[in-house]
Amino acid sequence: MSRLVFITLLSIASLAIAFVLNFQMQSELSSDSDSVVDVTEPDFYMTQTSGIKYDLSGNPHYRFLATDLKKYPQGEFTLMSNPDVTLHNSKGPWRAQALTGEISQDGKTITLSGSVRLNGGTRQEPLQMKTQTLSIIPDQNLAKTSKQVFIENNSGQTNAIGMNAYLDENRMELLSNVQVRHRPVKTN
DSSP states (O other): OOHHHHHHHHHHHHHHHHHHHHHHHHHHHHHHHHTOOOTTSOSEEEEEEEEEEEOTTSSEEEEEEEEEEEEOTTOSEEEEESOEEEEOOTTOOEEEEOSEEEEETTSSOEEEEEEEEEEEEOSSSEEEEEEEEEEEEGGGTEEEEEEEEEEEETTEEEEEEEEEEEGGGTEEEEEEEEEEEEOOOOOO
16 A cells, blocks of 8 residues: 555544544534523522521521522522521620512622511610611621611601611611601600
């Protein structure tokens, strides 16, 4: 067999192998595209969910309950239905409830939406707040909103736009349009 015939046969065999390999790769790619993850479907879904995060001393720092929890593959958050979050600190617990909620991917922020209620304060001076959205940063014991907030306690009612609540200090910073109605003190 001459050298020219050998090179020609080797070239034809190489082209045939390349053709077959290319065909196989194309087939695998098309079958992989059929199994692409649907980003509208959650990675996982749980019902009647609860979780507790502990502080460095081993005491509960906060806990959450939700009727369901959904984590999406491309999302940077986890969605909750009917979230119920309780933050524990030295001054006593603060409990927040809403229609929906989101936990950020890093777990550092919990955002509640829809008929949000935040209850806390002390036994002598209980406090209830209502708003439409509330962001809770558990590691800072901070709850904040830029929306209208209604606050009620034993001494009266307060309305404001925007609030930063420092829960471990039982202190609030009201940001704008503050209106206060005091209840009259009863004298005997």
